[in-house]
Amino acid sequence: MNDTQNSLMKTDKPVGIVGYGAYVPRFRLPASEVSKMWTGGTGGVPIQEKAVNGLDEDVVSMSIEAARNALNRAEIDPQLIRAVWVGSESHPYAVKPTSTIVAEAIGAVPHTQAADWEFACKAGTEAMQAAIGFVGSGMARYALSIGMDTAQGRPGDALEYTAAAGGAAILIGSAAEAVAIIEASYSFVTDTPDFWRRAHAQYPSHGDRFTGEPAYFKHIMGAAEALLTGLERTAADYQWAIFHQPNAKFPERAAEMLGFSKAQIQPGLLSPRIGNTYAGSAVIGLTATLDIAQPGDLILMVSYGSGAGSDAFSFRVTDHILAVRDRAPKTEEYITRRQLIDYATYTRYRDKLKMA
Amino acid sequence: MEVSRHWRLRTQRYSLVGEICPNCGVKLFPPRDVCLECEAPAKELFTFTGLGEVYSYTTIYDAPAGFERYVPYTVALVKLAEGPLVTAQLTDVAAEDVQMGMPVEMVTRKLTEDGPEGMIVYGYKFRPISLTA
Amino acid sequence: MTNVSIIGIGQTEVREHWDTSLRHLAWYAIEAALDDAITTDIDAIYVGNMLAGSLSRQDHLGALIADFAGMRGREAITVEAADASGAAALRQAVLAIQSGLVQTALVVGVEKMTDQTGSAIGHALATTLDQDYEAVQGATPAALAALMMRRYLHTYGLQLADFAGFSINAHRNAAHNPYALFRHPLPPERFAAGTLVAAPVTLFDQAPLADGAAAVIVTHSERAMDMSPHPVRIAGSALATDTLALHDRRDILWLAAAAESAQKAMRHAGITPAGIHLFELHDAYTILAALSLEACGFAPPGQGWQLARDGQIGLDGRIPISTFGGLKARGHAGGATGVYQIVELARQLRGEAGECQVPGARVGLAQSLGGSGGTAVTHVLTIDNFQPPFSAQADRF
CATH class of the missing domain: 3.40.47.10 (Thiolase/Chalcone synthase)
Incomplete structure (x- = not known):
């Protein structure tokens, strides 16, 4: 398809983000700990530190807290939510939805849809894309989408430095109630095997440098350029942008390729401080940006999921953001609430010790 | 394998749903159907805010089966803002930082699991109130 | 109201009885109590136990112990009240004797902690x-x-x-x-x-938790003098x-x-x-x-x-x-x-x-x-x- 303007994903009814909430667990593993363990401290590190979930935390518990934050901001009756969708690659059960547990905990059951989504690191925005369609078609008044992960990285692998825990919940509703109106979105996918985890494997595998040019950059650029072209915009029209952040370098380079400045991506660029939260990575960049955005600001968000694809979204922040922002803890508060751990503690918290 | 016994308590575990006595007005958690104070029937549901303070606490070093992986962990009696005491773990806090009277809030966490292939039990724990709003 | 007296007592050492089963422990205490009393005429047995169902996967201790103690046919039940099980069993024996329907009762408290190890x-x-x-x-x-x-x-x-x-x-x-x-x-x-x-x-x-068993034999106080040189009254x-x-x-x-x-x-x-x-x-x-x-x-x-x-x-x-x-x-x-x-x-x-x-x-x-x-x-x-x-x-x- 060449007519990107007509192929923009737009809803019949105007929709927006009516509530949002982040969650980051409090433990942090400095990348230097991983380096010390596996390279004798000689290797460079891609980020400063990554967030690690505690022993009693998983995608269910983390999603519940993020969802409660989103609901506290929206101040709506949870019974009006007609879909609870959780995107993750760390669902605690292989079979049994995370989403029903979250829906039950926030009081959205039983008259609701619930499902788990999986598309590597873009499972969260995939759920969001679906929620936009659900509300935009008039099938639902509110739909809750969550991107949350407790990401896996093989001990000693490059991903171990960054694979982190965290994410965010985005509640979609009508544009009239929105803190940010969704102008349009655009999805771009191909069959690109850059990163995967087989059904019963404990850790993912990846194609090293193959994850870059033909994977991350191709899809990020494909989705972002199509969206910008369709909206007849350039980077200069936007105050803020968020790109999926597997590390610090990739989103910085994607921003540069699209003409965004470092200042534009700075509020949402969290990977240096919390790591790559996989399905949570783009959406938690969005919540951090919403925490500081001003009414009228335009925000571009582009996710990336291996396998591979990107979802790009354009948001316009409304006046309502000012009333809603302080009703729940901000993303930054979760980031600054931190407890450093060493590699030994990390192996215990992440069940890497062989016990039987 | 235990399934229904945890499932049937999900509203208590996830949302601190207790009861209020229509006779004397006392709020009950856990729910018990007969008022603890006046022994009148009390079946009206009441959802607690999840706010409270630490009334007493202990850090457990010798855990029963199902809890070994969490040692050391802290169990408290939390005095809920609405009155009752509840037995619950404290989380997101180091044992040495717990204080009597410390304000806490309810969160939902993993309590235990029924072996590596069984059900994961989620429920209330409490943590110090440190985040704003 | 009938007065109740203790006419026989027996106990085993409290320790890790690795080589002794629950039923043997109970029997050793019963045997000692029977030796202490001047009677073997037991009408009813009250067994106090807390955890046999969990730790030894053995319930139904009344019949088990009556049988093992050579008292087959006698009325026998287990009384459970957590750590207070043994005392609660005695309480049931007292009530039984006061009811007039039981003349002499044996109370045995028994616990076998070491059939399991670790966090079990x-x-x-x-x-x-x-x-x-x-x-x-x-x-x-x-x-x-x-x-x-x-x-x-x-x-x-x-x-x-x-x-x-x-x-x-x-x-x-x-x-x-x-x-x-x-x-x-x-x-x-x-x-x-x-x-x-x-x-x-x-x-x-x-x-410290350990294995052990203790037993007492109780009867009407009026009969107690004939059945023990030194009865003790449950007042x-x-x-x-x-x-x-x-x-x-x-x-x-x-x-x-x-x-x-x-x-x-x-x-x-x-x-x-x-x-x-x-x-x-x-x-x-x-x-x-x-x-x-x-x-x-x-x-x-x-x-x-x-x-x-x-x-x-x-x-x-x-x-x-x-x-x-x-x-x-x-x-x-x-x-x-x-x-x-x-x-x-x-x-x-x-x-x-x-x-x-x-x-x-x-x-x-x-x-x-x-x-x-x-x-x-x-x-x-x-x-x-x-x-x-x-x-x-x-x-x-």
């Missing part, structure tokens, strides 16, 4: 808690004791060391008890360095309950069931705390010793610990406790513990306590607690011809 024991013990609202949070019996103790320390401005006297006294007395698990003294500096179990409760605040008996969960108590530092059952038992015996010569209490944790002394009227709330500090709980003190080591040093044999207390009180009143003897002991109190105090069973024992200072009130026994 903790898991089984946690069944005595509220499963849905305490145990699911990872709470343990020690944790509940610790919650009480922390609150007590906080409320009265005390330190852990203020409880040392309870454990030191128990160890001192156990040194002379051949049935005791721990027969070594506990120096104060060792108490202070105790390994944490559930802070602030340490290994030295907590009674008072009462069982009371409190909320199972600690969090449901109006005051977590007041053992309401302990107070209620003690008052009833003492009223029935026509006695007050001032007339009690010794007290076998439920020192599963030092905090429970302090709270029991308070609940039973030996100290005002907040001051039970002072009796230990001031040396008032020793064999020559105002109110000797744990005279054979108590749960802390004789060892805590679960559902057998309440029967051990009765056996020990009987030995004191019979003047057979040797080095553990409380001089001139004629009236003793025994109290067994289940869990964190959800059940309390209290018995007042006297020498057979004891005249109480007040008239006994037997209207509501």
Whole structure:
């Protein structure tokens, strides 16, 4: 398809983000700990530190807290939510939805849809894309989408430095109630095997440098350029942008390729401080940006999921953001609430010790 | 394998749903159907805010089966803002930082699991109130 | 109202009986009690046990033990009230004899802790808690004791060391008890360095769990003289309950069931705390010793610990406790513990306590607690011809 303007994903009814909430667990593993363990401290590190979930935390518990934050901001009756969708690659059960547990905990059951989504690191925005369609078609008044992960990285692998825990919940509703109106979105996918985890494997595998040019950059650029072209915009029209952040370098380079400045991506660029939260990575960049955005600001968000694809979204922040922002803890508060751990503690918290 | 016994308590575990006595007005958690104070029937549901303070606490070093992986962990009696005491773990806090009277809030966490292939039990724990709003 | 007397007592050592099964343990105690009494004519058997279903995967102990003890056909049931199971079994025997339908009853408390190892024991013990609202949070019996103790320390401005006297006294007395698990003294500096179990409760605040069995034979007091050279009278008996969960108590530092059952038992015996010569209490944790002394009227709330500090709980003190080591040093044999207390009180009143003897002991109190105090069973024992200072009130026994 060449007519990107007509192929923009737009809803019949105007929709927006009516509530949002982040969650980051409090433990942090400095990348230097991983380096010390596996390279004798000689290797460079891609980020400063990554967030690690505690022993009693998983995608269910983390999603519940993020969802409660989103609901506290929206101040709506949870019974009006007609879909609870959780995107993750760390669902605690292989079979049994995370989403029903979250829906039950926030009081959205039983008259609701619930499902788990999986598309590597873009499972969260995939759920969001679906929620936009659900509300935009008039099938639902509110739909809750969550991107949350407790990401896996093989001990000693490059991903171990960054694979982190965290994410965010985005509640979609009508544009009239929105803190940010969704102008349009655009999805771009191909069959690109850059990163995967087989059904019963404990850790993912990846194609090293193959994850870059033909994977991350191709899809990020494909989705972002199509969206910008369709909206007849350039980077200069936007105050803020968020790109999926597997590390610090990739989103910085994607921003540069699209003409965004470092200042534009700075509020949402969290990977240096919390790591790559996989399905949570783009959406938690969005919540951090919403925490500081001003009414009228335009925000571009582009996710990336291996396998591979990107979802790009354009948001316009409304006046309502000012009333809603302080009703729940901000993303930054979760980031600054931190407890450093060493590699030994990390192996215990992440069940890497062989016990039987 | 235990399934229904945890499932049937999900509203208590996830949302601190207790009861209020229509006779004397006392709020009950856990729910018990007969008022603890006046022994009148009390079946009206009441959802607690999840706010409270630490009334007493202990850090457990010798855990029963199902809890070994969490040692050391802290169990408290939390005095809920609405009155009752509840037995619950404290989380997101180091044992040495717990204080009597410390304000806490309810969160939902993993309590235990029924072996590596069984059900994961989620429920209330409490943590110090440190985040704003 | 029929009076009930103890005509036979027996016990096994409290220890890890690796080579002895639950049924053998029970039998050894029964055999000793039968030898002690001048009868083998038992009408009914009451078995006190707490955890056999979990730890030995063996329930239905009434039939098992009646059969194994050569009493096939006899009425026999198990009584379960957590740690207070043994005392509760005695309570049932007392009621049976008072009913007039049972002439002579055998009470045996038995616990086999070592059929399982590791965290399975903790898991089984946690069944005595509220499963849905305490145990699911990872709470343990020690944790509940610790919650009480922390609150007590906080409320009265005390330190852990203020409880040392309870454990030191128990160890001192156990040194002379051949049935005791721990027969070594506990120096104060060792108490202070105790390994944490559930802070602030340490290994030295907590009674060690071990295998054991104890038995008593009871009958009408009028018949007792013919069946024993030194019968001991059960002058008072009462069982009371409190909320199972600690969090449901109006005051977590007041053992309401302990107070209620003690008052009833003492009223029935026509006695007050001032007339009690010794007290076998439920020192599963030092905090429970302090709270029991308070609940039973030996100290005002907040001051039970002072009796230990001031040396008032020793064999020559105002109110000797744990005279054979108590749960802390004789060892805590679960559902057998309440029967051990009765056996020990009987030995004191019979003047057979040797080095553990409380001089001139004629009236003793025994109290067994289940869990964190959800059940309390209290018995007042006297020498057979004891005249109480007040008239006994037997209207509501």
